[in-house]
Amino acid sequence: MLKLYYAPQTIAVATLIALEEAGAEYEPVRLDFRNAQQRTPEYLAVNPKGRVPALVTDRGILTETPATLAYIAQTYPESKLAPFDDPFALAQVQSFCAYLCSTVHVAHAHKMRGTRWVKESDKAALKAMTANVSKTMTECFFLIENEMFQGPWVMGSQFTICDPYLFAISSWLESDGVDVAQFPLVIEHRSRMHERDTVKRVMAMQNA
Amino acid sequence: MLKLYYAPQTIAVATLIALEEAGAEYEPVRLDFRNAQQRTPEYLAVNPKGRVPALVTDRGILTETPATLAYIAQTYPESKLAPFDDPFALAQVQSFCAYLCSTVHVAHAHKMRGTRWVKESDKAALKAMTANVSKTMTECFFLIENEMFQGPWVMGSQFTICDPYLFAISSWLESDGVDVAQFPLVIEHRSRMHERDTVKRVMAMQNA
Numbered sequence: 371m372l373k374l375y376y377a378p379q380t381i382a383v384a385t386l387i388a389l390e391e392a393g394a395e396y397e398p399v400r401l402d403f404r405n406a407q408q409r410t411p412e413y414l415a416v417n418p419k420g421r422v423p424a425l426v427t428d429r430g431i432l433t434e435t436p437a438t439l440a441y442i443a444q445t446y447p448e449s450k451l452a453p454f455d456d457p458f459a460l461a462q463v464q465s466f467c468a469y470l471c472s473t474v475h476v477a478h479a480h481k482m483r484g485t486r487w488v489k490e491s492d493k494a495a496l497k498a499m500t501a502n503v504s505k506t507m508t509e510c511f512f513l514i515e516n517e518m519f520q521g522p523w524v525m526g527s528q529f530t531i532c533d534p535y536l537f538a539i540s541s542w543l544e545s546d547g548v549d550v551a552q553f554p555l556v557i558e559h560r561s562r563m564h565e566r567d568t569v570k571r572v573m574a575m576q577n578a
Numbered sequence: 579m580l581k582l583y584y585a586p587q588t589i590a591v592a593t594l595i596a597l598e599e600a601g602a603e604y605e606p607v608r609l610d611f612r613n614a615q616q617r618t619p620e621y622l623a624v625n626p627k628g629r630v631p632a633l634v635t636d637r638g639i640l641t642e643t644p645a646t647l648a649y650i651a652q653t654y655p656e657s658k659l660a661p662f663d664d665p666f667a668l669a670q671v672q673s674f675c676a677y678l679c680s681t682v683h684v685a686h687a688h689k690m691r692g693t694r695w696v697k698e699s700d701k702a703a704l705k706a707m708t709a710n711v712s713k714t715m716t717e718c719f720f721l722i723e724n725e726m727f728q729g730p731w732v733m734g735s736q737f738t739i740c741d742p743y744l745f746a747i748s749s750w751l752e753s754d755g756v757d758v759a760q761f762p763l764v765i766e767h768r769s770r771m772h773e774r775d776t777v778k779r780v781m782a783m784q785n786a
Contacts, residue, residue: 418720436675499703
């Protein structure tokens with residue numbers, strides 16, 4: 371059986387929702403980020419990057435959200451979470467996931483995780499990074515709203531792995547200081563996600 | 579026919595090499611980053627992100643290196659550039675690509691592209707980011723050298739899309755101030771890449 375290491379309010383929420391959408395049997399394992407459980411030797415043996423998600427399969431452990439999502443989609447084909455039979459459509463899905471992981475998630479991370487890129491002692495630089503997050507996240511979401519989002523789901527009529535991934539990140543917008551009224555399509559999408567039973571189960575799990 | 583927008587010494591080198599490895603017919607279109615050609619209205623109409631690569635296909639334009647690489651691998655299956663018939667092995671390939679795009683490339687970008695995350699006027703914060711790049715890139719490459727790289731190619735005996743992607747980034751190590759003697763496997767890999775005719779053709783193109 372699959373096992374997923376996650377922490378509430380993190381990007382691992384996307385993988386949790388994908389597992390629920392796929393109807394997968396899995397064991398969720400919750401990490402306590404407030405006590406830095408992701409930095410313990412036990413967890414670093416699971417994922418040397420010290421992050422979530424980490425998906426334990428019978429063949430080994432997978433990390434990085436674009437990879438865990440694609441793996442779930444491919445191993446539960448009846449869920450139609452990614453168009454593996456159409457290389458161009460699949461590449462569009464992958465492109466969206468790559469944009470979220472390389473640009474949007476990274477923009478967000480400059481708020482709380484600035485020590486990934488500057489010294490912990492440089493409080494002024496850390497403050498400068500944090501101060502800029504609402505601007506960079508706003509720029510990213512203008513691109514998503516105006517150029518990428520097809521509606522009603524990210525890729526159009528078919529729900530895909532892009533949807534839980536966008537949902538996990540768009541849930542951070544208010545706390546990142548973004549005026550969400552600028553992004554009606556993204557916010558409607560977030561509401562529509564909250565109505566799904568799969569998302570309700572994951573929300574209940576992370577808020578437990 | 580495919581068309582690839584690229585600029586020398588950028589991550590688009592990975593996609594160029596993959597096209598050569600696939601034996602694809604394609605037209606390379608070179609952008610001049612020194613004159614900010616990626617920010618012209620003409621190019622922003624191709625890729626609103628103002629970055630490379632952008633791969634023009636008969637169905638539309640694809641961006642983001644993990645997506646362009648996977649698309650090439652899937653549409654030229656005889657090149658065996660990604661194991662689409664093995665979900666776990668494919669997810670390992672995707673995980674490696676996602677790590678490069680979300681963590682390693684981002685670490686590197688803090689040297690010259692700090693204005694993505696702080697104001698252009700904040701010279702002290704930009705300097706702090708630049709100063710830290712050799713440290714973050716070194717940390718990333720310890721993880722690649724010790725935990726991810728299988729050898730002789732990234733994923734073991736089979737050459738995959740991970741190889742040109744790693745090559746494009748490992749080519750930046752010296753200019754990022756990294757002591758490459760710490761990473762013998764990665765440096766041997768880089769040398770082995772340089773011996774391939776496909777890579778020789780791409781190097782000749784970018785140095786022309």
